[in-house]
Structures are given as structure tokens and as C-alpha cells.
Amino acid sequence: MQSSRLRALLSLSLFLGFSLVAQNGVSSALRSPASVKGGASISNDGSVLEIRPYSFPPYDQAEKNTDVEIYASRAEYEEAVTDSRFEFQKVKYESDGLKVIAYLYKPRATRGLKLPTIIFNRGSVVRSDIAPELVAFFHRLASEGFAILAPMYRQSDGGEGHDEVGGADMNDLMNVLPLARSLQFVDDRNLFMYGESRGGIMTLQAIRNRFPVNAAAVFGTITDVEAYIKQHSSDPPQYRIVPEKIWPNYEKSKEEIIRLRSAIYWPEQVNIPLFLMHGGADPAVDPNHSLSFAQHLQRLGKTYELLIYAGDNHILSNNRLDRDKRAVAWFKKFMKN
Secondary structure, eight states: OOHHHHHHHHHHHHHHHHHHHHHTTOOOOOOOOOOOOTTOOOTTTTOEEEEEEOOOOOHHHHHHHSOHHHHOOHHHHHHHHTOTTEEEEEEEEEETTEEEEEEEEEESOOTTOOEEEEEEEOSSSSOSOOHHHHHHHHHHHHTTTOEEEEEOOTTSTTOOSOOOSSSTTHHHHHTHHHHHHTSTTEEEEEEEEEEETHHHHHHHHHHHTTOOOSEEEEESOOSOHHHHHHHTTTSOTTTOOOHHHHSTTHHHHHHHHHHHHOGGGOGGGOOSOEEEEEETTOSSSOTHHHHHHHHHHHHTTOOEEEEEETTOOTTOGGGHHHHHHHHHHHHHHTOOO
């Protein structure tokens, strides 16, 4: 892939996703998702409606239809899709009365097993089928003994509803908890969360909303939405972020929109161990998002670690193996017996 295309994909996937949301006429309803209290779940949210096996295309075809080349080499991809120990499934589940999609990656044989489970929160906004992009990544995590559940959020990969980027779509993440608990092989004493880019926003909000994870790791995350918008205010017009296109009532509800999604305003509510990773040359999200947030966590005496990969990009693709190795070690450090 040419470096210019890579930069564009890494820098602008989130912005272009926002444009898709706006074009689909999303209202900017600012509904605060329900917190999990005492592990209780309300209504039928999280109910499994369908589970389907997934068949992977050849790498060349996946390159045409997805951005797999950013996430995995041909060898990594082929190793993952041919490993018969594991299976990739698409799960359709209920959330706020909507039918939404999650990806499930696990061992084929789970009888008698209780597996620690990673909830992976993807980046970008409205996406179609991105299983080829994620399979090598999931394969690395599963090879370390984890099952992986990844909500796609409403409007993506055939899911109903509209993605509000950290608004009502947060319920699609929170409703993964009853979904996970309905799967007999999931050890709900050992849940962890891993977030990429926009998925970092989702992860931090889930922590605030008391999703019962033992620890979390994020990379390339936005912790200050206002600073993120200002960072790209001088971008070329076709790439510039226009908040009003994301949230039509942005001017009227600017403070609420920003604060709901910006962990920099509520670091005291991050009460689980957090591992922050960022690329030193990230063109999409300035490393100061992680650096500044870490300073807040430090002042509050929170349990955290911070790692900046010098010269790396938004999703740490140059250090993806080390990134995941360190995240797994972080999770295992907080595993319950």
C-alpha cells in the first residue's frame, strides 16, 4: 500500500464514518446509556437472535473489499483463517429493540471450558463486513487463551438503527454483558476490554458506566473531542471535520456532546487498571490525548500504564504484535483465579 493511502485511511476513516452517519440523517439524541448495577440486566437486551459461521475469502479478495492490508500481512491472515482450532462467528443480538451484530472468535471445542473474554471495541463509525481485517488480530488474542466478543454497533454490518458515536450506540456495547453471560464458555469473572481509536471512547465510557471488566487497554484513543476537532480544523475542505454534520444540534448542545464522550472531563470515574498506548506519529489523534489523560490518572493515583511507540501510526500497525503481546500481559496481570 502506498504511504499516502495508508495515511489517508488511518487519518480519515473516523471522519468519513462521521459523514456517513450525517448523510443517513442521524439525530444527535444524547441519551446516556444505563449503567450496570449489581450485574443486573433489564429487558431482553443482549438476547441472542442468531449465530452464523463465517467463511473467509482469499487475501486478494479481502484486500479489494476491506482494509485488511493495514491490519495483517498475507501470511498472518492465512495463518489465522486456516487454524482449525478456532472459529469466527457473527452473532445477531437485541439492543434497544434493534437487531445488531457482534463478532465472536473462540475455540471450536468449548465443552467444559470457562474462558477469559476480551470485549474488543473497533474504530471508525459505519462499517460493512470487516471480519477479514480483524481475524489475524483475534487469532493472536485467542492463541493466548481468550475468547473475543466485538460489538459492531448499530447501523454497521447489517445492524439496524443509527450510529451516534458514543450516544445511544453505547447501549450496544453495554448489552454485550448479558450476551456474554448467556454463552456457557465465557468466564464472566474475567472480562477485559480492548479499544481502538473510536473504540477507546467506547471503552472509557463503558468503564464510567461500570461495565464489570477487570482491566482495559486502548490505543489511538480520543480523550478530548473538542481538541480532536480543533486539531483537524485546518484540514483540506473534503476532509475537514464539521461537527454540525455529525451532531445537528452541536451548537446548542456542544458542552454535553463533548463531555459525554471526552474522558478528560471525568478521569476520576476510571476505576479499573488502564493501559494507554499511542503512536508517536499518529496523524489522526495527537498523542497528547493519551499523555494528558495519563497525567490526570497519575494525579488521582489510578492504576495505569502509558506506552508511546515512537514513529508509529494511529493503529500501531508497525508494532501490532508487540501491542497485543503487551495488552495480553496487562489482562493476565489482573486475571482472577
